[in-house]
Amino acid sequence: xELVEIIKTIFxxxxxLIMAALFVWVFIQDKTKNNKLQEDNNTMLKVLTxxxxxxxxxxxxxxxxxxxxxxxxxxxxxETLKERRK
Numbered sequence: 001x002e003l004v005e006i007i008k009t010i011f012x013x014x015x016x017l018i019m020a021a022l023f024v025w026v027f028i029q030d031k032t033k034n035n036k037l038q039e040d041n042n043t044m045l046k047v048l049t050x051x052x053x054x055x056x057x058x059x060x061x062x063x064x065x066x067x068x069x070x071x072x073x074x075x076x077x078x079e080t081l082k083e084r085r086k
Contacts, residue, residue, distance in 0.1 A: 010018060
């Protein structure tokens with residue numbers, strides 16, 4: 001659209017109609033961007049949830065291993081004390 005056509009359209013239909021059309025166009029563009037942003041956020045939330053679950057599983061494994069190691073250390077310490085008393 002050339003500048004002359006734009007000016008003729010403004011005089012013919014009035015600025016209010018053009019502003020209304022621009023408002024609708026901007027609203028639709030924003031809605032499209034917001035939908036894409038929401039999809040991206042949902043994808044990221046799924047990734048973070050999976051990561052959080054993996055971290056929780058790893059912490060459970062570490063805690064179980066620490067309990068096992070602690071009991072082995074305690075058992076070895078008790079055996080060492082018994083040997084020293086002999």
